[in-house]
Amino acid sequence: MEFLVAIFVFIFGLVFGSFLNVCIYRLPRGLSVVKPRSACPHCNHPISGFDNIPVASWLILGGKCRNCKTPITPRYMIVELICGFLFLGCFLVYGPKLAGEVLLNNTAAHALILPGLRFLKYAVLCFLLLGLIFTDAETQLLPDLMTLPGLLIGLVFSLFVPMHDLMATLLFEFGVVRFPGPNHLLWESLFSSALGAFVGGGFIWSVGFLWKLVRGYEGMGFGDVKLMAMVGAFLGGATTLFVIFAASLLGSVLGLSTVAVVYQKRRGRYIKAQGSESGARRARRAAFIAYRYLPMPFGVSLGTMALVSVFAGGLFYRWLLRIP
Numbered sequence: 001m002e003f004l005v006a007i008f009v010f011i012f013g014l015v016f017g018s019f020l021n022v023c024i025y026r027l028p029r030g031l032s033v034v035k036p037r038s039a040c041p042h043c044n045h046p047i048s049g050f051d052n053i054p055v056a057s058w059l060i061l062g063g064k065c066r067n068c069k070t071p072i073t074p075r076y077m078i079v080e081l082i083c084g085f086l087f088l089g090c091f092l093v094y095g096p097k098l099a100g101e102v103l104l105n106n107t108a109a110h111a112l113i114l115p116g117l118r119f120l121k122y123a124v125l126c127f128l129l130l131g132l133i134f135t136d137a138e139t140q141l142l143p144d145l146m147t148l149p150g151l152l153i154g155l156v157f158s159l160f161v162p163m164h165d166l167m168a169t170l171l172f173e174f175g176v177v178r179f180p181g182p183n184h185l186l187w188e189s190l191f192s193s194a195l196g197a198f199v200g201g202g203f204i205w206s207v208g209f210l211w212k213l214v215r216g217y218e219g220m221g222f223g224d225v226k227l228m229a230m231v232g233a234f235l236g237g238a239t240t241l242f243v244i245f246a247a248s249l250l251g252s253v254l255g256l257s258t259v260a261v262v263y264q265k266r267r268g269r270y271i272k273a274q275g276s277e278s279g280a281r282r283a284r285r286a287a288f289i290a291y292r293y294l295p296m297p298f299g300v301s302l303g304t305m306a307l308v309s310v311f312a313g314g315l316f317y318r319w320l321l322r323i324p
Contacts, residue, residue: 006091013087013123014054017080020131024079027143028135043068054080079134086126086307093311094118121157122310125150125234129303132227136299142223147230151197154233158193159186165236167199168192193233200232200240201225224298231306239313246308247301255296 022033025041038047045067051057058077065072095116128150132142168191171177179187205225232240 005095006088009091009095010084010088013084014080016087016127017083017130018052018054018076020083020127020134021076021079023131023143023146024075024134024138027145028139028141040065040067040070040072042070054084075134075138079130083127083130086130087123089311090119090122090126094122118161121161121234124153124157125231126307126310128230129307133300133303133307136223136297136303140221140297142221142227142299144223144226147223147226150230151226151233154197154230155190155193157234158189162189163192163196163236165192165196165238167237167241168195171195192236196232196234196236196240197229198232199237200244201229203241203244204228224302227299227302231302235306235309235313239309242313243302243305243309246305247298250305251296251298251301254301258296 019033022038025031026033036046038052039045040047042065045065051061051066055077058072058074061072063072063074063077064070095118128146132146135146136142162185168177168188172188177191179191204227205222208222208225228240228244231243235243
């Protein structure tokens with residue numbers, strides 16, 4: 001039975017991945033994701049239902065529009081597959097084996113069997129992160145219609161899926177923050193989520209403000225602030241700081257790799273045309289210009305490491321607390 005449910009969850013993820021492709025294309029352009037119906041972006045011919053089956057239709061059509069034969073980016077199939085596997089991963093990690101959950105209501109904390117609620121929380125987060133990663137990679141934009149509702153959804157989930165954040169727990173243990181009364185677990189969970197949103201958004205905003213103050217230009221957009229506020233609401237403050245730190249390392253590796261590639265390509269060309277010393281100097285200038293002006297969306301690194309933390313955040317906590 002669990003195997004059949006896992007297959008259904010994977011297919012469910014493929015379908016949501018198909019809808020996510022619509023969001024990735026339309027939201028940055030200010031278009032509705034509801035209407036009109038899907039159409040080829042080149043010839044505007046409406047896509048029929050049997051040509052809109054996740055993954056299968058792209059493979060059957062050979063990655064081309066049935067009407068105009070224009071190639072269709074494989075991003076559509078890639079997003080659908082990744083979304084399917086992310087949903088499946090959330091089901092396997094947070095699904096039926098974690099059926100004993102605690103539901104927090106307005107009167108007290110009651111132990112109830114809630115199979116799927118924790119899975120649903122992390123599946124929603126993965127859905128949002130995947131869409132934001134690909135949108136930022138293509139357009140250098142992080143749509144408010146994904147980050148702001150995601151922030152609210154993360155806060156709401158904390159009322160039903162208790163959050164045990166290390167940063168908030170330390171505040172509770174040392175008496176810095178107290179929530180007495182029968183509903184203290186509910187308020188502690190909500191506080192942990194809100195603290196994560198504040199830490200995530202506040203940290204990125206502070207770094208961006210200092211960068212602009214020192215360098216004189218913006219190092220990251222306000223979309224990154226809202227992205228990390230959303231991540232913090234889902235994952236808590238401690239995990240969010242780990243995401244930011246790991247994303248900074250990943251972004252540095254990607255940036256330096258880009259500079260190295262530009263330098264190597266230009267070096268050979270310029271040395272051949274101008275000689276070794278002059279060509280190498282010009283190649284270094286080209287690499288610096290690439291580092292300074294080429295768009296390197298930080299949201300891609302942040303979203304990627306947040307996805308990693310969804311499945312490996314427990315390993316980070318065990319390493320931090322030296323738990324075997």
